[in-house]
Amino acid sequence: MDKRRDRQKDLEAVSPFQGARARVGQLIREDPQLSVIYRLLVEQGPRDGAHDSSHAMRVAEWAIRLAPAGHLEPPVVVAAALLHDLIQPTDCQPFRDESAGPSAEVAEKLLYEAGFSPAQVMAIIAAVREHSYSVGLRPSGVLSSILQDADRLDALGAIGVLRVATTGERMGASYYDWDDPWAHRRALDDSLFTIDHFFTKLRRLSNVLHTAAAKLEAHRRVRFMDHFLKELGRELGEEFIAGDTAQGPNSKVLDRLPLPDNPLNDSQRWEVRMTAPGQVSVQRFAQAPLAPTQVRVSTVLSGISHGTELSLFRGESRGFHRRWDSELRVFDDSAGSKRYPIETGYECVGRVEEVGCEITDVRLGDLVWLDRPHRSEHVVTAAEALAGLLPEGITARQAVFLALGRVALGAIHDAHIKVGDNVAIFGLGTIGQILVQLARLSGAAKVFAVDFSSKRRSAASRFGGIPIEAGADAGRAIKACIGGTGVDIAIEASGSYQGLHTAVAACGINGTVVVVSSYTGEASGLRLGDEFHRNGIRMISSMTVNGVPHADAPRWTLDRLNTVTRDLLRFRTIDVMPLLTHTFHITEAARAYQLIADSEDCIRVAFRYD
Numbered sequence: 001m002d003k004r005r006d007r008q009k010d011l012e013a014v015s016p017f018q019g020a021r022a023r024v025g026q027l028i029r030e031d032p033q034l035s036v037i038y039r040l041l042v043e044q045g046p047r048d049g050a051h052d053s054s055h056a057m058r059v060a061e062w063a064i065r066l067a068p069a070g071h072l073e074p075p076v077v078v079a080a081a082l083l084h085d086l087i088q089p090t091d092c093q094p095f096r097d098e099s100a101g102p103s104a105e106v107a108e109k110l111l112y113e114a115g116f117s118p119a120q121v122m123a124i125i126a127a128v129r130e131h132s133y134s135v136g137l138r139p140s141g142v143l144s145s146i147l148q149d150a151d152r153l154d155a156l157g158a159i160g161v162l163r164v165a166t167t168g169e170r171m172g173a174s175y176y177d178w179d180d181p182w183a184h185r186r187a188l189d190d191s192l193f194t195i196d197h198f199f200t201k202l203r204r205l206s207n208v209l210h211t212a213a214a215k216l217e218a219h220r221r222v223r224f225m226d227h228f229l230k231e232l233g234r235e236l237g238e239e240f241i242a243g244d245t246a247q248g249p250n251s252k253v254l255d256r257l258p259l260p261d262n263p264l265n266d267s268q269r270w271e272v273r274m275t276a277p278g279q280v281s282v283q284r285f286a287q288a289p290l291a292p293t294q295v296r297v298s299t300v301l302s303g304i305s306h307g308t309e310l311s312l313f314r315g316e317s318r319g320f321h322r323r324w325d326s327e328l329r330v331f332d333d334s335a336g337s338k339r340y341p342i343e344t345g346y347e348c349v350g351r352v353e354e355v356g357c358e359i360t361d362v363r364l365g366d367l368v369w370l371d372r373p374h375r376s377e378h379v380v381t382a383a384e385a386l387a388g389l390l391p392e393g394i395t396a397r398q399a400v401f402l403a404l405g406r407v408a409l410g411a412i413h414d415a416h417i418k419v420g421d422n423v424a425i426f427g428l429g430t431i432g433q434i435l436v437q438l439a440r441l442s443g444a445a446k447v448f449a450v451d452f453s454s455k456r457r458s459a460a461s462r463f464g465g466i467p468i469e470a471g472a473d474a475g476r477a478i479k480a481c482i483g484g485t486g487v488d489i490a491i492e493a494s495g496s497y498q499g500l501h502t503a504v505a506a507c508g509i510n511g512t513v514v515v516v517s518s519y520t521g522e523a524s525g526l527r528l529g530d531e532f533h534r535n536g537i538r539m540i541s542s543m544t545v546n547g548v549p550h551a552d553a554p555r556w557t558l559d560r561l562n563t564v565t566r567d568l569l570r571f572r573t574i575d576v577m578p579l580l581t582h583t584f585h586i587t588e589a590a591r592a593y594q595l596i597a598d599s600e601d602c603i604r605v606a607f608r609y610d
Contacts, residue, residue, distance in 0.1 A: 080124045301396045
């Protein structure tokens with residue numbers, strides 16, 4: 001006898017039933033209408049593992065659990081679940097569920113034959129027709145909401161991993177793209193690569209659920225899938241970071257609820273503090289309460305500033321030694337305001353995990369950028385979350401370059417590069433690498449890329465930079481490449497006084513040096529009486545924050561710079577994907593800072609919080 005025909009007997013033999021499972025089993029055994037439907041489902045329903053009668057039973061169990069007491073008749077709930085996938089999805093596109101309409105048409109006749117009332121039939125048919133995620137219909141009633149939630153839960157967690165593998169096999173899809181498994185440089189296509197379905201659909205589902213219980217369970221299941229994807233990334237040798245794909249903002253992986261079972265407990269919440277020069281402490285902190293007008297953001301990545309933070313790590317920051325008079329805008333020699341311990345960092349990317357009861361314009365799962373220190377989570381105002389809201393198509397891995405990308409954009413504006421200009425970029429850290437790309441986009445004929453690190457020079461050459469080894473003779477080497485005239489514009493981003501002097505030396509007569517760096521200590525190696533004086537060099541300090549307006553204000557504002565930078569990243573006009581050379585778990589902060597202090601090869605280092 002066909003094993004599928006034995007399932008009715010198996011169902012009757014299971015005793016005792018537990019919870020919702022017990023309730024569904026009892027209803028099917030005792031209700032003749034449901035018995036007829038279940039028998040038909042087992043004998044004539046879909047046979048593939050992703051949509052068979054076991055799937056329908058799991059959906060029924062969750063539908064019963066989610067149904068509000070006293071609002072829905074249990075037999076109606078179970079009938080909708082058993083019939084929702086009665087027709088097999090097409091073989092050509094099983095990821096695109098087109099079976100809801102045909103299932104509803106067949107179910108209508110069956111329901112009347114089984115003895116359901118017209119009102120019950122109408123409610124069930126509406127729920128079956130509206131349940132499909134791909135169709136995208138809003139639920140017209142409570143039953144539709146319950147069925148959508150129950151069906152979508154079954155696409156998540158361990159069952160979800162099995163189902164996506166089964167469906168991918170039916171489609172003849174490969175497991176993943178060997179060259180780019182996480183879709184950093186290509187469009188997602190789950191008809192070709194099974195893993196893409198996690199990002200085209202599965203990790204969005206928790207953001208479109210209706211009931212609190214379903215959202216909480218979805219969060220738990222998505223976290224399991226994250227662990228699966230991380231292990232897959234380890235085995236493939238290409239790290240997976242939650243919330244980071246080409247479709248990142250649509251991937252609501254951290255869709256969390258303000259419920260007691262918060263996924264981060266106090267032992268998992270971390271913040272970084274510098275306690276003395278060369279000393280880094282990673283400390284636990286307790287979760288802050290959430291006001292009705294506030295938003296809780298769970299950090300995915302936070303970028304380390306190789307300039308500002310390294311000066312704090314070394315104890316060299318000007319704020320330790322001199323005081324800034326904000327009214328007169330001058331430094332004086334009195335003691336600085338900075339004291340250890342210090343929170344560090346200003347570039348966090350995270351997902352909204354909880355919103356206050358008065359918040360209407362920020363959604364769970366939204367990806368946001370925050371000017372906040374390295375911390376596992378932040379509680380911010382709705383206005384701050386909205387200001388940092390990231391558009392669809394930008395990933396966490398890209399967004400962690402937003403602040404430094406804006407700095408580079410501001411420097412390009414200050415440089416006023418003309419089509420055909422020759423430009424030199426000194427210092428090929430994150431800002432320098434982006435400057436190479438923006439200078440080319442601005443029409444520069446030649447862009448010289450200067451750094452001591454051969455790895456950094458090699459990275460810049462991929463963006464069209466002409467590699468030049470840094471050092472006292474770099475200016476001569478550049479001039480030799482362009483007939484001795486010198487560059488029209490040099491942009492200094494190394495943070496070194498010697499680098500600044502060499503940038504001046506590389507310029508032709510009346511050339512311009514744009515300074516992006518913040519310098520510490522005495523100006524050793526900078527001799528303003530040399531080429532700077534003899535060649536009439538103009539020097540501009542490029543600053544986009546600290547109360548300094550854009551040179552073309554009010555047309556260009558900080559908000560406009562941020563918006564343009566987001567678009568440059570979003571549309572991949574500038575490529576930052578190769579620049580994130582190292583990531584460390586937040587608990588390894590000391591190692592991360594020491595790497596930056598010791599190595600000239602790393603470009604961008606970030607903390608992850610998985």
